[in-house]
Amino acid sequence: MKKVSLVLGSGGARGYVHIGVIETLEARGYEIVSVSGCSMGALVGGVYACGKLAEYKAWVQGLEPLDVTSLLDLAWDKRGIMSGSKVFERLDELIGTQTIEGLPIRFTAVASDLNLGKEVWFQSGDLLTAIRASVAARYSSFAERLASKAKNAIKERLRRQEQAHIFSILDQSFDTMQRSLTQYRIGGYPPDIMITLPKNICSTFDFHKAAMLIEAGRRAVEEHPALR
DSSP states (O other), X not given: OEEEEEEEOOOGGGGGHHXXXXXXXXHTTEEEEEEEEETHHHHHHHHHHTTOHHHHHHHHHTOOHHHHHHHHOEEEETTEEEOOHHHHHHHHHHHOSOBGGGSSSEEEEEEEETTTTEEEEEOSSBHHHHHHHHHHHHHTTTHHHHHHHHHHHHHHHHXXXXXXXXXXXXXXXXXXXXXXXXXXXXXXXXXXXXXXXXXXXXXXTOXXXXXXXXXXXXXXXXXXXXXX
């Protein structure tokens, strides 16, 4: 079997495409020997590494918009944009107690130490704790600063009698930072094969669109010239 090491990016609901990518790579005879991920990539990668991807896929494909609203568990305070406690309660039921070093394949969750301002790699310890730390890098890092900018932007748009939504502004702010960081890191550590999808495939919070996004991931692998 052809062996691959996966690096899975963030992007909120867009991270569902990783499920389609993983399933299609395996169906084509690739052996995934290690997974690294950030935020949603760490979540999907961690669930895959502990052998629970099929169960996770079944759960997310059954989510309706009202389910997502409840699961987001909004927390507009110093905890961040959302606490995520309800999501991780469900993941705890799904994953249980797992250590990273006990997984059948190598796994790394990438997070941020906000106090030291540096990247942190979780390669041992409790799996769910590592995933939660990585997800927080997407949804909680710089939250207070971004919240302030978003509120000011809203006031300005309302002053000009334009409509604005707080999460749309925050989403754009996160994506702007993420694109810059991604381009920088890829320039220094270019992958052998890179699979990308358009940013407008969905919004960060479209967690009820799992089936469509998983299918998009499957097609991305099937249509990639290096993977045919």
